[in-house]
Amino acid sequence: MKEIIRLQxxxxxxxxxxxxxxxxxxxxxxxxxxxxxxxxxxxxxxxHSPEPEFENPPATTMDPKAFAxxxxxxxxxxxxxxxxxxDGETLFTxxxxxxxNTTILLSHGVLGDSYLFNKLSGLLREATGAEVYAMDIxxxxxxxxxxxxxxxxxxxxxxxxxxxxxxxxxxxxxKIIIAGHSMGGGISLRYAMRDDxxxxxxxxxxxxxxxxxxxxxxxxxxxxxxxxxxxLKLHIERIIGLSMLNSVGNHEFDxxxxxxxxxxxxxxxxxxxxxxxVSNAPADYRDGLRAVNKPLLIIVGTEDEVMEAAKFQPxxxxxxxxxxxxxxxxxxxxxxxxxxxxxxxxxxxxxNNLN
Numbered sequence: 001m002k003e004i005i006r007l008q009x010x011x012x013x014x015x016x017x018x019x020x021x022x023x024x025x026x027x028x029x030x031x032x033x034x035x036x037x038x039x040x041x042x043x044x045x046x047x048h049s050p051e052p053e054f055e056n057p058p059a060t061t062m063d064p065k066a067f068a069x070x071x072x073x074x075x076x077x078x079x080x081x082x083x084x085x086x087d088g089e090t091l092f093t094x095x096x097x098x099x100x101n102t103t104i105l106l107s108h109g110v111l112g113d114s115y116l117f118n119k120l121s122g123l124l125r126e127a128t129g130a131e132v133y134a135m136d137i138x139x140x141x142x143x144x145x146x147x148x149x150x151x152x153x154x155x156x157x158x159x160x161x162x163x164x165x166x167x168x169x170x171x172x173x174x175k176i177i178i179a180g181h182s183m184g185g186g187i188s189l190r191y192a193m194r195d196d197x198x199x200x201x202x203x204x205x206x207x208x209x210x211x212x213x214x215x216x217x218x219x220x221x222x223x224x225x226x227x228x229x230x231x232l233k234l235h236i237e238r239i240i241g242l243s244m245l246n247s248v249g250n251h252e253f254d255x256x257x258x259x260x261x262x263x264x265x266x267x268x269x270x271x272x273x274x275x276x277x278v279s280n281a282p283a284d285y286r287d288g289l290r291a292v293n294k295p296l297l298i299i300v301g302t303e304d305e306v307m308e309a310a311k312f313q314p315x316x317x318x319x320x321x322x323x324x325x326x327x328x329x330x331x332x333x334x335x336x337x338x339x340x341x342x343x344x345x346x347x348x349x350x351x352n353n354l355n
Contacts, residue, residue, distance in 0.1 A: 036248045046241030047253055052233035054262045069334035074115075076122035081133060085144075085162045087151065092142035093133040093163070096121045102130035102175045102354055103167055104204070105160065107184030110280075111261070111269055113141025117181075120336040124204075127346040128355045130177065135163065137184070139276070140269065148272040149255065156279045157190040161197040168198055175354055179204040181336060182306070185298075186210070186281025189288035202295040202354050203322070204345065206335050207304055211285025212278075216300075216311040233260045242274045251275070289320040295352040296322025299341045301330025323348060 081095040094114045104124055108117055114134035121132040138145035138159050150156060164176060178200050180188035185208020191197060210216055235258045242253060254275035263270045282288030298316065300309045309326045316324045325344045327335060335341060349355040 039244050039248050040250065043241040043244040043250075046237040046244070047256060049235075049237045051235055051238075051257070052260050054230075054233070054260075057262065065334070066331070069331050069337070071116040071119050071333065071336065074118045076118050076125075078118070078121070078134075083163045083166050085138070085159050089138065089144040089159075091138065091144070091159055091163060092136045094118070094121065096125050096132040096134070098125055098129060098131040100129040100131055100355070101171075101173060102128060102177065102201075102349075103171065104128065104130045104132045104177045104179050105163060105167070106132055106134045107137055107160070107178075107180040107187055108134075108140070109182030109184055110272075111140075113137075113268075115141065117336070120181075123337065123342050124179070124345065127342040128177075128349040130349075130355065133163070133167070135160075137187070147269045148257070148259075148276055150273070150276050150279055153251070153254065153275045153278050154190070156187045156276075157194060157197075160187065160191050161194070164198045164200060175201040177202040177204055177349075177354060179206075180208060181206045182332065183209055183280045186288075187279070189282050189285075189291065190279070192293075193282060193288060193291040200294060202349075202352060203292055203297070204348075205296070205298045206341070207300050207307055207332050208298060209281040210315070211282040211288050213283070214281070214285045216285075216307050216315060218306060218308055231262050233262075234258065235260065239274070239277075246278075254278075285315070286319045289315070289322070292320065292322060295348070295354065296320060297325070297345065297348045298322060299325045299327065299335055299338075299344065301327045301332070301335040301338070303329055304332045304335070306332045 076096055078094040078096050081093045083091045083093065085091050106117055106121060106124070108114060113136045117134040121134045124130065125132050136143035137156060139147045139149055160178065167174065167176060178188045178191060180186070185205035188203055188205060189208065189210065192203060238256060239258045242256065242258070245251070245253060255273050257271040258274045258277055259272040261270050298312065300307055300312055302309045312324055312326065316322060325341065327338045327340045330338045
């Protein structure tokens with residue numbers, strides 16, 4: 001488990017880099033052949049180029065603070081709860097019960113699952129009084145589906161909608177807050193962009209991936225020399241080729257993998273497909289932020305290894321009416337357990353009658 005999660009922040013950074021490549025094609029920022037036939041011909045050559053390989057295993061050392069930030073502690077009891085997605089697949093959650101009339105639906109980041117969100121779930125329940133469902137995203141943890149893949153672009157947010165629908169049916173008087181960390185935050189914003197989804201009452205995002213075009217992401221690793229053998233390799237040619245095909249409406253090859261992790265073959269997730277990668281955040285961060293028409297709170301730390309906290313303020317001021325808290329000294333994963341963050345969450349929930 002340690003080996004799977006330990007370089008989560010570097011992974012998130014590199015995934016953001018791959019998303020930027022995708023967005024540059026999607027938004028016409030890179031030059032492409034003029035006609036569809038030329039696009040397809042060039043794209044097919046790119047996507048079938050050799051996949052990256054790893055020569056050596058990654059480094060396994062980790063400092064105590066980074067390890068603590070991951071959240072392996074299991075201080076809170078919970079009940080297992082299962083929901084059925086619209087395609088019949090099973091979605092697993094850990095339910096942290098409460099007598100409150102507010103429900104928080106919480107999604108994790110890349111390579112994670114709800115096991116690492118036990119401590120956060122308890123802290124959120126304590127801060128807001130709400131019950132919490134910590135969800136294993138499709139293909140992760142104990143949820144069904146293929147590891148690192150979806151059936152189509154957008155299935156992650158469809159799964160969120162299915163769970164929200166079930167909760168609303170069972171608890172029609174409950175207020176619902178969608179919460180997400182990192183990739184889970186990006187999926188939450190994709191949910192907000194869908195007019196056909198059930199309305200919720202608030203959005204709570206920690207260190208979120210705002211979008212594939214995202215000025216808040218770091219452009220270089222905080223520690224580029226951490227490992228000589230990368231933990232993650234991008235199939236750059238394939239990302240470009242699939243983005244070119246998508247630009248002309250061709251999604252035939254979206255199941256091909258574009259992200260490859262330096263992990264044992266028996267690890268829960270070792271690769272992510274193109275359609276999974278595209279589904280982890282809005283194509284354009286501005287559209288995602290503008291779509292949120294309910295109370296929104298974003299929290300990020302100054303020591304985040306993936307995001308640049310200082311860049312969130314101008315983005316929020318220009319494209320969102322939500323609130324932002326920047327926590328001094330908090331890391332990408334550590335922000336989830338910050339005392340300052342919980343104080344702000346409690347105030348935010350009380351101010352917006354979400355407790």
